Amino acid sequence: MFDYRPGDSPVHLLNPVTKLAVAVGLTVIVFLLPNPLGPALIAVTLLGVAAVAGFLGNVAKLAAVITGPFLVAVVLVQGLFYPGNETPLLVVGPVTFWEEGVSYGLLVFFRVLVVVCAVLIMVFSTHPKAMMVAFIDKGLSPKLAYVFMASLQFIPEMQRRARAIIEAQQARGLDLKVNLWRRFQALLAMMIPLLAGALISVETRSLALEARGFSRGGLRNHLIEVPDRTTDRVIRWSMAAIVVLVALWRIVL
């Protein structure tokens, strides 16, 4: 679901660090902006970027699933109970929606929407390995980068193992639909093999890494090249400048 979507759009060609910088920059900006209009415009722009990258459908669908329930909740709650409520917007029987609250709710919603879209675009357009290589190029420790990569595969692997364990224990007569004590026992019967198995594979894996010179110092190189172009630098510096300008504007005005 959160996998890399291969492509060769301008978005794909950006350095992963640039994409991260933009995502972080936009996050700061939307939290500085005072009303929903700015974040809303940025969100629309991001959807345009997703269209250029060729995965607008995926981003829109996932963003809707993630932020949709949030939209309803935050607008309802703020519309009814926002402390600065003064101007009635809509009256339904005994219930009043206030303009200030709805506006504030929308602001919060668009901020979250921008963050979600920026992250999704970054994840969808960046090969995880390229992300790791780019971070190492910028000075991240290869060990931390490895942990990041390995964790991507760790969760599906643990889910697969957990299923196998439940099946094996059920085959030995473990009943999952009985009293509380039995259920507690069932939890142990699942967690212990899961953890023990993980420890065993960690031991094997650390030896396998060791045997491939993972802990040796000195120069490293990478199979894939992650170029850092002038465009990337321009985008990163512009982003920084915009963040500073917005901050100044908010402080001064």
Added chain:
Amino acid sequence: MSLIEIEVLTFSYTTQPHEPALRNLSCSIEQGTFVGITGLAEAGKSTFCRLIAGYIPHFFHGEFSGRVNVAGTDTRETTIGELAERVGFVFENPFDQLTGASLTVLEEAAFALENMGLTREEIRLRAEKSLSQVGMEDLKDRHPQQLSGGQSQRLALASILAVQPEVFILDEPTSQLDPLGVEEVFDVISGMHRRGYTVIVVSQDLDHLVIHADRLMVIDKGEIKWDGEPRKVLLEAAEARYPILIPDVLEISRKLRAAGRIPLGSPVPLTVEQAARELSSINERSTAAQTIAAGRTSRHLPGSKVERRKELVFENVHYDYPTGVSAIRGVSLSLDGGCVCIVGQNGAGKTTFAKHLNGLLQPTRGRVLVRGKDTREYRVAELAREVGLAFQNPDDQLFRSTVEEEVRFGPDNVGASPEEAKRLVTSAMDLMGLEAVREKKPHDLGMPERKRVGTASVIAMNTPVLVLDEPTGGQDAEGIDLLGHLVDYLVQQGKLVLVVTHDVKFAARHADRVIALHQGRVLLDDSPRSVFGREEALARTHVEPPAVTRLGRLLGLDETLLSPEELLAVFDPE
């Protein structure tokens, strides 16, 4: 000086301080040799390998005396990383030894090269070259998690080949693979040996190992018991009735020599073809039909099938995984008793079939009746009282603090009374040879023993039907014997025993009925003699009949043979 020199080495792990894993062991290995190592479980074979790679003392700690030299360097004075450039190591589990951080096969093969700081072009060329050496160049863009066991194991080999070490150590590289994977991996290993690498392979699979090895070592209780030319070592071990898995063809030839039917002096055969050439010179023989009719070698089949109740019934069963893959496509059969072996290549549907027997999976079409109960109407825990299922990987179930408690888990779950549970547990541990370790932690045992604990915990449930998934995988000669006795005993008790297995020798010896699956359908379903007699049909699902059966066929015998005893009776009627 030899490439590897070990001098009076004694080592005990910190976890077992008073039981040295190796005792006063000395040996040297020349460059370019293919050394096969075998022996019982826990004999010290893995310890031997870990010493050469420097994992002992740098990763596994303990009491160390003596000296290990690899290419002139004392392993204590270097690091695993430095040694890794000279010594490559492939482990038993095909999946755990991948980095888990690569998204393609090519990246995985390049991992070590990246750490060595080569240029990008050189990394790519060397990674591609090593993939082509293991025959995986076509899979270089595949995700490593989508490989079969055999492919994973070859990828592990490729990623080490890329480093170009001088020595390759492979510790049980094929015990978790299907026959096709075993062939693939042994082909790659022998190719590397031909290219001049020094190769050290630990394996129980002597049928494959001795064909390729220049030298065979048997390790016993931490010491080298035999060491030399494979034929000589095997003959001596066979003479001493030492429990290793002597290839049937060699054992037959040895006995015929002892009986004076074959002249001494010529080298004993290691392959079916060599044995056929040797035996075809014997003219004086009885017919196979006579031997089989005499019945003095075959097992007694359980009573007539008409009186038996139908324990398990499959009615036009189909199963599609949620992903849409059809794993079972129309299987109808009924099973009543005795030992039924299920054979077939990986992906033929064997495990899916087994999971239908206790309701872990329910048919998407058709129905499965377990002693009259439709599996769709009962919970797995209820069906577990009727059908015990022991999975392939024991680590998916072991969680108690002693072996005894672990074995007791099953009977407690199905509501056996305390006295009854105690009796069942004792009997199951006895059958699986676990008496000596009853107070030990299951996780402190070696893999073969852990697997027997898993099997014992299912037997102890005393169900009328038992399903064992690959019980002989990775077991040594003693373990396989125990399992053979177990199956015969359970059948005698009137139980239905299903064994899912790649071990055709085991099936030929113990099965009353063999079912070969192919692409989710029943390919063959008959007595072992009839099924193993159909070599061409079996080849469709990558199953090869046992060596002795193939030998009989190459000799043009009139009947399908199933055991060395039958073949011996043909050539040496007395």
